[in-house]
Amino acid sequence: MSTFRKALPILPALLLLCGQFAFVQSVLAEPTPEQIAKKSMCLGCHAVDRKAVGPSFKQISQRYKSTPAEINRLSEKIKNGGVGAWGVVSMPANRANISDQEIRVVLEWILKGAPAQP
DSSP, X not given: OOHHHHHGGGHHHHHHHHHHHHHHHHHXXXXXXXXXXXXXXXXXXOOSSSXXXXXXXXXXXXXXXXXXXXXXXXXXXXXXXXXXXXXXXXXXXXXXXXXXXXXHHHHHHHHTTXXXXX
């Protein structure tokens, strides 16, 4: 009997196991920065490439450099809110919507120009 015929009875179980593995991987995968921004309501006032209520992520990336000091400063602005950096519209505090780690992930993405995610 060939090896293939011996393996044939367990083939459905192997396919099911592979499908479950792929599902678990997709559930456990880290969210993209854009998914975090959406979940955290950032996209309610900002867009990637056009001004909305607040500046676009591309405008933000052009104004600020991706340095640890700048990321810390902008993180505080996201958590505590602010006014005056982009005009008279204030940015509300967001500490309840997004964790410190998520802020860093989103900021690093924004400061790279908010490139499309795979």
